[in-house]
Amino acid sequence: MTTVRTESLTLAPPSAWRCYLKLCKLKVVSLVVFTALVAMVLASPPGNLPWVTVLAATIGIALAGASAAAFNHIADRDIDQVMGRTQNRPLPSGNISRTSATVFATTLGALAMLILWTMVNPFTAVLTLLTLIGYAVVYTRYLKWIGPQNIVLGGASGAAPAMLGWSAITGTIGWEAFALFLIIFVWTPPHFWALAVARREEYAKAGVPMLPVTHGVPYTKHSIFAYALFLIPVSYLPVTVGLSGPFYLIGATILGGMFAVRAYKLMYVDSDQLAMRLFGFSITYLTLLFALLLVDHYLPVHGWAW
Numbered sequence: 001m002t003t004v005r006t007e008s009l010t011l012a013p014p015s016a017w018r019c020y021l022k023l024c025k026l027k028v029v030s031l032v033v034f035t036a037l038v039a040m041v042l043a044s045p046p047g048n049l050p051w052v053t054v055l056a057a058t059i060g061i062a063l064a065g066a067s068a069a070a071f072n073h074i075a076d077r078d079i080d081q082v083m084g085r086t087q088n089r090p091l092p093s094g095n096i097s098r099t100s101a102t103v104f105a106t107t108l109g110a111l112a113m114l115i116l117w118t119m120v121n122p123f124t125a126v127l128t129l130l131t132l133i134g135y136a137v138v139y140t141r142y143l144k145w146i147g148p149q150n151i152v153l154g155g156a157s158g159a160a161p162a163m164l165g166w167s168a169i170t171g172t173i174g175w176e177a178f179a180l181f182l183i184i185f186v187w188t189p190p191h192f193w194a195l196a197v198a199r200r201e202e203y204a205k206a207g208v209p210m211l212p213v214t215h216g217v218p219y220t221k222h223s224i225f226a227y228a229l230f231l232i233p234v235s236y237l238p239v240t241v242g243l244s245g246p247f248y249l250i251g252a253t254i255l256g257g258m259f260a261v262r263a264y265k266l267m268y269v270d271s272d273q274l275a276m277r278l279f280g281f282s283i284t285y286l287t288l289l290f291a292l293l294l295v296d297h298y299l300p301v302h303g304w305a306w
């Protein structure tokens with residue numbers, strides 16, 4: 001016999017730890033940390049990974065990213081209340097107070113600095129702090145409001161963790177680190193604008209001058225395609241600076257082609273669903289591209305000596 005349980009329709013508030021986890025933007029920060037981790041592996045000779053430094057830097061960068069995300073939630077609580085996508089977040093829904101969120105974000109940031117300064121190197125700790133401020137303050141409080149190039153400039157803080165990974169191992173920043181930075185920097189506009197096309201009405205309602213709001217959907221879709229095309233040669237930079245070889249080159253060409261074809265199709269189809277699919281593909285693209293760099297690094301015959 002089946003038992004039918006009737007449940008109250010009133011939703012219980014989410015548990016505190018779930019709210020704190022939500023503040024950390026776990027999925028975004030995971031990909032950010034993955035790019036940093038790949039940079040660390042590429043900066044180390046194959047088979048000779050400095051495990052303690054890699055572990056400490058991964059934890060430190062993850063904590064800093066989560067702290068920056070939590071500060072972003074605090075600064076954006078008013079506009080988050082206006083947009084459907086964000087109105088159930090812990091601050092606009094009242095599940096976490098501003099003070100608790102501030103204490104949480106500050107604690108994570110301080111822990112990150114302590115770990116990076118003492119167990120990695122002071123240079124990486126300072127760069128991470130600048131990245132945190134770049135996202136939580138410069139992008140969130142200022143760039144977001146200046147006009148449609150906001151996220152092109154804001155993309156620098158999302159791209160910086162690849163450099164942080166490199167400097168964690170080498171103590172410096174070289175062309176190799178800059179090549180990885182540029183890939184994420186050029187990837188960010190098509191990544192975000194695809195979502196902004198689908199969510200343009202919410203951004204307009206919140207008064208945020210994102211590209212589809214200020215310049216319309218057709219212009220944004222052309223810009224997405226232009227950036228997706230430009231991303232193909234930029235994704236070859238790791239080969240140019242000697243970080244990877246033909247295996248990566250072939251993979252990057254296939255992935256870049258898939259991204260560009262999808263962006264091209266979006267220009268001729270009026271569908272928010274398709275825009276969201278491109279947004280989803282942008283995440284798959286970056287994940288696979290960095291996974292290719294990793295695999296290429298460990299190939300028995302590395303580089304061009306095939």
Ligand code: HEM
Pocket residue numbers: 027028031032035085139151154155156157158159184188191192195283286
């Ligand atoms: C200024 C730069 C960036 C902007 C404006 C931006 C914007 C966004 C937005 C608005 C979302 C939707 C979030 C949500 O609904 O909760 C998102 C999701 C995401 N972003 Fe970005 N992003 C940027 C940079 C990055 C970077 C650098 C990465 C990784 C390297 C990244 C990875 C992701 C991932 C993995 C998601 C999916 C989250 C999910 O499925 O819940 N983003 N991004």
Ligand SMILES: CC(C)=CCC/C(C)=C/CC/C(C)=C/COP(=O)(O)OP(=O)(O)O
Pocket residue numbers: 025028029032061062064065066068069072076086128131132133135140157158161
């Ligand atoms: C190491 C370190 C400090 C890294 C920081 C990098 C980082 C967390 C980048 C996140 C980029 C991002 C999700 C931007 C969207 O913000 P948004 O406010 O436009 O999006 P939202 O409306 O979803 O909040």
